[in-house]
Amino acid sequence: MHMLAVLSRLAWRNLWRNHRRTLIMLLAIILGTWAMIFMTALMRGMVSQMVADGISSLPGHVQVHHPDFRDDPSVANLINVPDSEIAERFNAANFRQWASRVRVPAVITSEYDSRGVTLVGVDPALEDGLTFVDYREVEGRFLESADDKGVVIGRKLADILNTEVGKRIVLMSQDPDNEIADRGFRVVGLFTASVKAFEEQFVFAGKTTTQNMLRIGDQVSEIAVLGDDYRDVEAEFQKTLELINDGVTVQRWTEVDRFLGTMLGVMDGFVLVWIVVIFLALSFGLVNTLVMAVFERVREIGLMLALGMRPKDILGQIILESLLLLAIGLALGSALAWATVQPIRDGIDLSMVSEGMEMMGVSSVLVPELLLSDVVLANVVVLILGFFASLSPAWRAAQYEPIEAITKV
Numbered sequence: 001m002h003m004l005a006v007l008s009r010l011a012w013r014n015l016w017r018n019h020r021r022t023l024i025m026l027l028a029i030i031l032g033t034w035a036m037i038f039m040t041a042l043m044r045g046m047v048s049q050m051v052a053d054g055i056s057s058l059p060g061h062v063q064v065h066h067p068d069f070r071d072d073p074s075v076a077n078l079i080n081v082p083d084s085e086i087a088e089r090f091n092a093a094n095f096r097q098w099a100s101r102v103r104v105p106a107v108i109t110s111e112y113d114s115r116g117v118t119l120v121g122v123d124p125a126l127e128d129g130l131t132f133v134d135y136r137e138v139e140g141r142f143l144e145s146a147d148d149k150g151v152v153i154g155r156k157l158a159d160i161l162n163t164e165v166g167k168r169i170v171l172m173s174q175d176p177d178n179e180i181a182d183r184g185f186r187v188v189g190l191f192t193a194s195v196k197a198f199e200e201q202f203v204f205a206g207k208t209t210t211q212n213m214l215r216i217g218d219q220v221s222e223i224a225v226l227g228d229d230y231r232d233v234e235a236e237f238q239k240t241l242e243l244i245n246d247g248v249t250v251q252r253w254t255e256v257d258r259f260l261g262t263m264l265g266v267m268d269g270f271v272l273v274w275i276v277v278i279f280l281a282l283s284f285g286l287v288n289t290l291v292m293a294v295f296e297r298v299r300e301i302g303l304m305l306a307l308g309m310r311p312k313d314i315l316g317q318i319i320l321e322s323l324l325l326l327a328i329g330l331a332l333g334s335a336l337a338w339a340t341v342q343p344i345r346d347g348i349d350l351s352m353v354s355e356g357m358e359m360m361g362v363s364s365v366l367v368p369e370l371l372l373s374d375v376v377l378a379n380v381v382v383l384i385l386g387f388f389a390s391l392s393p394a395w396r397a398a399q400y401e402p403i404e405a406i407t408k409v
Helices: 002-015 019-057 083-091 155-161 196-201 207-214 234-243 258-296 298-306 311-344 351-359 372-398 402-407
Strands: 062-065 097-109 114-122 150-154 168-174 180-191 202-206 222-226 249-252
Touching: 002 311, 019 258, 019 311, 019 372, 062 234, 083 097, 083 222, 097 155, 097 207, 114 155, 114 196, 114 207, 150 155, 150 168, 150 196, 155 180, 155 196, 168 207, 180 207, 196 202, 202 207, 222 234, 234 249, 258 311, 258 372, 298 311, 311 372
Parallel strands: 114 202, 150 180
Antiparallel strands: 062 222, 062 249, 097 114, 097 168, 097 222, 150 202, 168 180
C-alpha cells in the first residue's frame, strides 16, 4: 500500500509537468465522455418513447387474440370465451391493469368525407391509463360507460371529415355473417395523441354498443394486460397463459410488435458500440500523450531503475497516470452530461420535423432518458480500455536498461 501511494503521487505530479498537453487531452476526454452519455440519453429517450407509444397503441404488455386475428383482424376471429367469463378470471388475478375490447376495421363517414379506421369498442373504466388517450385532454368528453351511445375520434380525423363535437357520423363494418353492420353515432369527444397518426387511425365507442352493432353477443377480439415494467413481462405472460388457453394466442408485446422489440435489443447493443467507438478516437490521443511523457523522461526512468525501482513499479506508474487522467475526464464529462440533460429533462420540442418523427413512430417531443447504468457502463468500459491502451507505452518504459536510459541524449 505504501508503494501504491508513492506511485500515485509520482503519477499525479508527472501528469502536470506539461500542463498544456494534459489539459488538451483532458478536454478531449471530457467532450468524448459528454458525447457518449448525452447522445446515449437522447437515443434511450427516443427508443423508450417509441416503445411507450407502441405499447399504448397496441396496447398492453401481453395480448390475447384468436390465433388468426393478427393476420385477419376481422370480426370473424373473436376470442371464443365470453367476455363475462374473461372478466371473472382476470379480475381475480390481481394484474396491475387489464382490459378486453372489440377491435375491428371499419369505415367512418361524415356528410363530407369517409375514411377507413380501426374501431375499438372499450369499457372506459378499464381503459383509463391503459391506452394513449388522456381522458382529461379530450375536447368534449370521453366515453362514460361500455354502453355509451357516443363516439370519440381524433382531432386529425375530425379535420379530415370536417366534423366536430355534437355532429353525427356513421360507422360501418361487417358482422360474423359478412353482412353490413352500421350505426349512426354522435361525436362526443375529440382526443389528442402524441403520435398524430393515431388521431387518424383509431375511433373509440362503447364495448357493449359495438358488440350490439356487430351482432357478436358477449364476445371480444382482444385482451390486453399491463405490467409494471415493459422490459420484464414474463410474470404477466405466464399468469395470462394460466388464465386463458382456450384455443387462443397469448403474446408478449415484443412478439406483437417485432420492430419495437428488436429496436429495444439493438439499443442495448448500440450503447456499448457507441462507447467503444468514441474511446477508439480518444485512445490515439491518450497513447500519444503517454508515449511523449515516457520519451521526455527516459533518463529519469533510467535513474529510478538504477536506484532500485523495479520495472513493474515503472509499469504501474505509467498505467496510473493514464487511469488518473481518464478518471478526472470521466468525472467531469459525466457531470457535464448530467448538467446538459437537466434543462431538457421535460423534453425537446421537435414539432418542426414532426412528420419525419411520425414516420419513425416517435412523438414530436423527445424526452432524454439518462440512466445510471449507462453512465456506469461508459465509465467502466473507458477505464478498462484505457488500462489496455496504456500497457504499450508503460511496458516500453519498464523495459529500459538503466545505463542506456541514463546516457540517452
